[in-house]
Amino acid sequence: MTVLTDDKVAALKALLVSTPPATASKLWALLERMKVQGVQSIPTVELLEAMREAGISSSFATGAGHFRVLSFDRLFFEPFENLFENGPLSKLTPGSLPRKGLGPAWKVISGQLAPDAFGRLEPLGTAASLNGNMSRAREHAREMRAELLAAIGDMPPERLSILGDNAETAHVLGRMPALLAAEKLGRELWHGVQSLRGDLHEQSIIRLGYAVKDAEAESPLVATELLLLTMATLPKPYQAIRVLQRVSRGADDRKLDNTHFSVIGRRVIALLRRESAVIEQASMGAAFEVPKVAAAIDRHNKLVHGMTRDSVLSPNGPWRTELTAICGLVGYRLEIICHTAVKALEQALPMDMVRKKNAGMLAEPRFGAAIDPNKLAIAECHVRFLTATRLLAPLAGFGGFRDNASRAVVAHIDSVCEGLIRVVREGETSPHLRDWIKAAATIIEAVDTPGAAKAFERRINGFLRKAA
Structure with a gap:
């Protein structure tokens, strides 16, 4: 033992x-x-x-103590967490912080920049967190940020950046003084930047505009970080551009793009590109997550509408040019998805022209062939996309393509259903007939409702029972 x-x-x-x-x-x-x-x-x-x-x-x-416990370093960086992103520094959204650099940056902060404050406050914050007193733990983290700001507030970013072992860590350390000052200013302005969750109303925009303008007079970097922190918290990030109009009266994207505030517009453009990437991936012809793509289109529409509703975009300005290019690409990709929906359905449920006695040439489902589950999944996905984007299509610029594709899809599935019913009534059969009926019902549900699909199945099953 x-x-x-x-x-x-x-x-x-x-x-x-x-x-x-x-x-x-x-x-x-x-x-x-x-x-x-x-x-x-x-x-x-x-x-x-x-x-x-x-x-x-x-x-x-x-079991009463099963709550989320945050480490002290996590509590320290909590006000900035909406800016965290994974990936290398070169691929981040403008204004974001590389998550990869947070750990090494914390080691520099706790070991070199503010070791005394860390040694005093970290045990208190950790104990409060473990005991479930998160408000107290956050208070200790706030004290840590305040003491760090007092220690490095006057240091130039270059001096702090050289303490990092890599580009990501250097980036985090270089922005830390401005971030801490902006967080403190935001806490005074909003009673904590993290508490700002709703839309910015006109009064709030004016209030923030004055705060940014006052901060800009002392430090342009702090003013930019304050706007970035607020922007990252807002559900409508483009509202930060409206704040810029209050800060610089008469300024447009040509002027703003040459200032420290250029990162604000570039961040909105990058968010648009992110949504565009989701739509582009869906246009590759394979199956995709319809709710995810529909949500990306909705966010794209809101970002475009938010950027164009104000006069900040000049006719040939840099932000306007990029916005136009992105919208054109998105519209083209969505047009491809609409065309793919029709083509995929025709391949999943193919029809042949056959000669019928006393009826001439009729379109008939190729019910003697097996259903390809992969092709059916792709067709169902694209058809559901047409249904899910009925209200989103006009604002995204593909309303006409979506309507034409929907009509073609409905016409094809109607032909398939009529053909299957005619085949059953004539007494023809095949080993794959049941699969065809099930596949047709799946597409009907995607186009219409589950009730319509069940009605079709009841009707054709009635004919099958009579034929038996």
Whole structure:
């Protein structure tokens, strides 16, 4: 049996203090049970006391303490989390922070820039977080940000950037003074930037415009970061452009693109490109997630409408030029999806012209051939897209293509259904007839409603029973 020396007990205490809540609940219950059973080989009382001192209460054992625990560094960066992005620095949305650089940047902050504040506040913040007192934990993180700002507020970004081991870390450290100052200003302005979740009304836009203008007089970088933090929190990020109009009266995208505020317009353009990439991927001809693409079109429409509703875009300005190019590309991709919907349905449920006695040439489903499930899935996906974008298409500029494709799809599935009913009534059959009926019902549901699909199945199954 292993003997627990003082060193091992100390190491075990340190491990228990940093244990996640889900694991801590099980350990607490286990230690309590061992204590009742009188186990002598493990110092249960001492370990339970260590957990209590760390702020881990007995509520973990009963499940009442199962809440989200944030580490102190996560709490420190929390006001900026809407700017975090994965990936290399060169591929980030303008104004974003590389998530890859946060960990190394925190090591520099806690070890070199503000070690005393870290040593004093980190244990308090961690204990409060483990105990479920998140408001207190966030208060300690706010104190850490305030002390760091006092320590590095006057340092030039270049001096801080050289402390980073890579480009991502250098970028985070270089922006830290302006970010901290902007967060402090935003907290005074909005009672915390993170609390700003709704739309910006005119009064709020004017208020923010004055704050940005005052901040710009002292530090253009702080003014830009304040606008970026607000922009990243808003559900309608293009509203930040309206703030710029209050800051610089009469300014348009030509003038703004040559200032420190250019990142605001470029960020909106990048968000448009992100939605465009989702639509472009869907136009490749394979199956895709219809709700995801429809949501991307909706966001695209709102961003375009938000940018064009005000006079900030000049006729041939840089933002207007990029916006026009993106809209043209998106419209072309959506047109391709509409054409693909018709073609995919014709390939999934092919029709042949056959000669019928006393009826001439009629279109008849190729019901003797097996249904290709992959082709059917692609057809169903594209048909559902046509249905889901009925209200989105006009504003996105493909309303005519969508309407024409919808009519062609409805005409084709009507022909398939009529052909299948005629085949069944004439007594013809094949091993794949049931699959064809099921496939036709699937497309009907995508075009119309589940009730219409069931009505078709009931009708054709009635004819099948009569034929039997």
